[in-house]
Amino acid sequence: KAGVTQTPRYLIKTRGQQVTLSCSPISGHRSVSWYQQTPGQGLQFLFEYFSETQRNKGNFPGRFSGRQFSNSRSEMNVSTLELGDSALYLCASSLDRLAENNEQFFGPGTRLTVL
Amino acid sequence: AQSVTQLGSHVSVSEGALVLLRCNYSSSVPPYLFWYVQYPNQGLQLLLKYTTGATLVKGINGFEAEFKKSETSFHLTKPSAHMSDAAEYFCAVRGTNAGKSTFGDGTTLTVKP
Secondary structure (H helix, E strand, O other): OOOEEEOOOOOEOOOOOOEEEEEEOOOOOEEEEEEEEEEOOEEEEEEEEEEEEEEEEEEOOOOOEEEEOOOEEEEEOOOOHHHHHHHHEEEEEEEEOHHOOOOOOOOOOOEEEEE | OOOEEOOOEEEEEOOOOHHHHHHHHHHOOEEEEEEEEEEOOOOEEEEEEEEOOOOOOOHHHEEEEEEEOOOOOEEEEOOOOOOOHHHEEEEEEEEOOOOOOOEOEEEEEEOOO
């Protein structure tokens, strides 16, 4: 079974631009969560999608948004990029939302650099 | 609300020595606890997890952790370090909000030959 895939793996943008990152979960997984990882702030939860609905959101500005499609694939979008948005963005998928069954599998991440 | 504290941002051991990475958690509900490993330029890989049942949990690559409710701890151990264990390790807690994990700041493990 293929793992979680994220595209692109590396991205360079300039301030003010917007970016879209993609995540394909493990086949059959319906929950997708996104995390931002930076040296200063560590791993921070962005949001979670389940059955095409955002179920939970972290403490990030509205420039960060996401969506999930009917095949469970998810995208996140960051508008009006700032230097501080440079980070590794990790996607994690899990089978469902019940905690006992909810082992999260992480993708390799997308490394975003904002110049 | 849940939180995790990892004691020691850097741990250095000799090859063959005991590895002990410390994690303390805070949770208002029965926690689900996890240890992940991250190698450079890669995502997170699950080492082991505690959900319910046995408090001593065995994971991959010879790692294990013990859930101690009285101490609110979930320390990660390995009897004998290998060079390939050098990586960053994250402890995470998840409550009933199943889609969100709260991570510690991470501990970088260095293994000396």
